[in-house]
Amino acid sequence: MGCSASSSLKDKKSETVMKAALKIQNWYRGYRVRLKARQCHALSIFQSIEYADEQGQLQLSNFFSFMLENYTQVCDKDPGLVTRLIGSTTQDYKNRLDCVGLIEVPDSYNGTRLQFPLTCTDLYLLIEAFKQQQILHAYYVLEVLFETKKVLKRMPNFTHVKTSPSKEITICGDLHGKLDDLFLIFYKNGLPSENNPYVFNGDFVDRGKNSIEILMILFVSFLVYPNNLHLNRGNHEDFMMNFRYGFTNEVLHKYKLHGKKILQILEDLYTWLPIGTIIDNEILVVHGGISKSTDLNLLHHVERNKMKSVLMPPVPLGEDHNTALGKKKVPQGVKTNESPSEQLTKREWEQVIDILWSDPRGRKGCYPNTSRGGGCYFGPDVTSQILNKYQLKMLIRSHECKPEGYEICHDGKVVTIFSASNYYEEGSNRGAYIRVGYGTAPRFYQYQVTGATCSRPLYHRVNIMESSAIRMLKERIISRKTDLINAFQLQDCNKSGKLSVGQWASSMEVVLGLNLPWRSLSLHLVTRDKDGNIDYMSSFQDIRIKSPVKEALSTLIETVYRYRSDLQIIFNVIDSDHSGLISMEEFRSMWKLFKSHYSIHIDDSQIDELANRMDLNKDGSIDFNEFLKAFNVVYKFDKLNKSDTKLT
Template identity: 70%
Template sequence: MQLSNFFSFMLEHYKHARKEDLGDLHGSLEDLLLIFYKNGLPSENNSYIFNGDFVDRGRNSIEILMVLFVSFLVYPSDLHLNRGNHEDFMMNLRYGFTQEVLYKYKLHGKQILKVLEEVYTWLPIGTIIDDEILIIHGGISESTDLNLLHRLERNKMKTVLMPPMSVNRDQAVDLKKDKAGKIMTSGKATSSNSLSEQLSKHEWEQVIDLLWSDPRSKDGCYPNTSRGGGCFFGPDVTAKFLSKYHLKTIIRSHECKPDGYDICHDGKVITVFSASDYYEEGSNRGAYIRLAHDMSPRFFQYRATSASCLSPLYQRVEVMEYSAIRILKERIIARKTDLIRAFQLRDHSRSGKISVAQWAFSMENILELNLPWRTLSPHLVNIDSDGNVDYMSIFQDVHIVKSLETVKSAVIETLYRYRSDLKIIFNIIDSDHSGMISIEEFRAMWKLFSSHYNVCIDTTQIDELAHTMDLNRDGSIDFNEFLKTFYIVHKYDKLKTPHTKFAKFAP
């Protein structure tokens, strides 16, 4: 779908692509960085859907928006951002994001908030994948009409907290929330300027239901008294809705779950919540879902504990930046010949150097990426004291990998040869299919191994091994950590026949 069409519909449709779906982040940058560490950065081969509530409550909401918006600009077809009930300027006034922006950007804070208020209105309120899975932030009601939502001009919904009525935009609206989470508003309408003046009441209610509703085990559809907006919808409402629109599953967020996710309504409704330790440390795990065509959803849990966040934040951000630069260099090396030709056309003296402006123009012209090349230049090339770029230095630490048949070191070859076997082993140990091996599952595996082979292994040794494999110290082992533990190193043993290879497992 082209960018010009991306903003045309209330509901977006995508087909046949593996995607990771994430729920509420609520300003928890620790969780976002941990997700990218475990699952990789967004790219053409690694698509993401973030299902709303990026901001409020957490301390790093603006940083999360920066990361997500930049990722969207680089990969507009592979990163998707649904609107949540907290992508609303009135919610931000009450729950912290407005104050965060004004504190961090004292000079331009109000201008930033004004821009974000407009950006919120353009965020899709739903995503449909493979004509089978509906992803929305909250839920549905018995009157949810996808055809109406598809036609609705979402940019006219400035805030979901004010129904279409005559109100003064500049009048202060008092937002209150009781202990049960019910939102209450007070204030009198004094002007003909409405915050949602171009939407009908029925259209407004449709959006409210999608952003605020929650599933319950009781049949029927009844008012969501705990929130003050949307409804509680039962299994019968879900079944009727899915049948009407020929869908199979609803994936939503909006509710914190102890395990980071929850499945209800006979497997037809899945809740995913991505902010770990939402209430306090140890209160809940975060999770994301991996979706692939013709495959069941896979759940991955994590917790951004103090142990996994020992490094200062700026160091972990630098790690993510390094990964982004590495991905960018892969694109650069793919256009090496074209880039060299472009550089040389501007290098009239054949000195091997051109100005930063010429280098940036060449990069933009060849790669067709709308990136701040001047800002990126110190990370990509060597620049002398006169401000000239040694343009060949961009290739000095990037090399085209030879085919596996000609690589002398067979590490990559062997690793990928046995990757499927290691994946099978990993899934066997991961008995609850969470996508992570817990310490308890690791102990159970070794206990079975010990009894089968009559080998005595001390519990402390098992725990020490598990601790070694848990590279990011989050208390569990994901597949990437498991894979790194079994790097297979081939080497020639000079004491043996020259062509004899030996394998060594390096934990």
């Protein structure tokens, strides 16, 4: 009897323990699911804003076309303005001796001294120097660029490589200036060599802080192993993209005296990068993707060096324009009847854009890439059609950040590989690379650079991601404050200052053009009353755009803030000597054309008055970068740092 009672008690305790364990397990699973949902929401914010910015960048190409269409009018006021906007600047440094010959490396320089022709020893020394955060002297940077361009010019548009079961090739995606990721790849996978070939699939630069170091490592590796390290052009190997996304500023900051030379040589070098790699005649590796009209036969013969920038599409001018131009120099990048070979045809240009910018989607067909504004979305049927047409088995591409560093879609025929970990924020995503060999399935290797976050729990990393994402979203919201208020008031028939969650969400989506879960995000962005209605003016609480002049109208402040990146790009092109100054007349001409093209309804007198006030020393010119920096977002207090910040 005693044994039976004891056994029964033990069974009850075991059952209780099991139930408790199951409850804890279920709670933890639910907790992980909620964290993952919050992480996905944060990633969707980052990606939506990133793609919206790229769409704005691509729309600048329409502005440059507009500049050409108004060429005569602009030339009357400033004959050199359009040439500076549209023309290539690489002409200044065609001669290598003129560019590098006068640069001396002082005895005091204690960094890496490269020996040409380069060897693997130079590569090792360079990597070690960069690990110590040393800056490579401009003399060696320019020599590497000239040597790289010389070799690239001999290469075809598509590099053909062969593998075997015993000699695989490693494919890396976007690095975006994240040097630690490149170091980690080399640590895990080995340095490039004759027996360890690599393909780097574009977007080496921008966003990260070590883009020039990544370029130097890749170019030196390429010069040491030209048959075993392959470089594809990405959509960020584009000097106009570099104006917006940080690489231009990085070079000018690190190489103040010779930065302009480096950027101008790179502008030309980009155009000679191959646009794809074909492995074993079976795998197509391109940065973006394909479209239903992709013609690999045409792309094999395109003069790729004429693709200066995605923002410089070919713009045929009619005879009346040519007559009006008279003997004036036509900017490079303009395809006229008199100079038919100056740039790619429209069809050729579009083919290259599709290769650099397109994204795969699950829906069948080929349709405009509404998120980025360039290239297309292509479905599984398009993938099968193009691969079958050219007897290929797989498309490997990059171009999109993926939480796990890679993604497989279109029935295994399309692989996305992204090699920059922590791309948006610490802990936001893993990086990855692929190894492929003849007759073997691709193998994926994931990693994540860890630093300060390595000991932080998942919930803390998610909170940091959320805080950063929400901050970016609030800045986007405040830049459209006037438009949003108008949209809210149209739906607020009772003038109560309140809207339903659905009304608020639809207004946000229409005005901002971001495909986000606004209903869920509303719990973090606005306040509600006891009935669940939203106080829509709370959308702008705790944040405002700083005005450099108190008297400036709010609509003007928002407009300049919203278009500040576009205006800065145009200014940087106009400011050919990088003096940082722009004349008042240039500013007025640029603004009037910009306002006209983008249908901005602001009186010229307002912007004139603002510019005059910014001309502090009254010398007829303004520091335009400082002008734009005066428009920045100010937070009254930052609730986003609280540890209990959550998204539903």
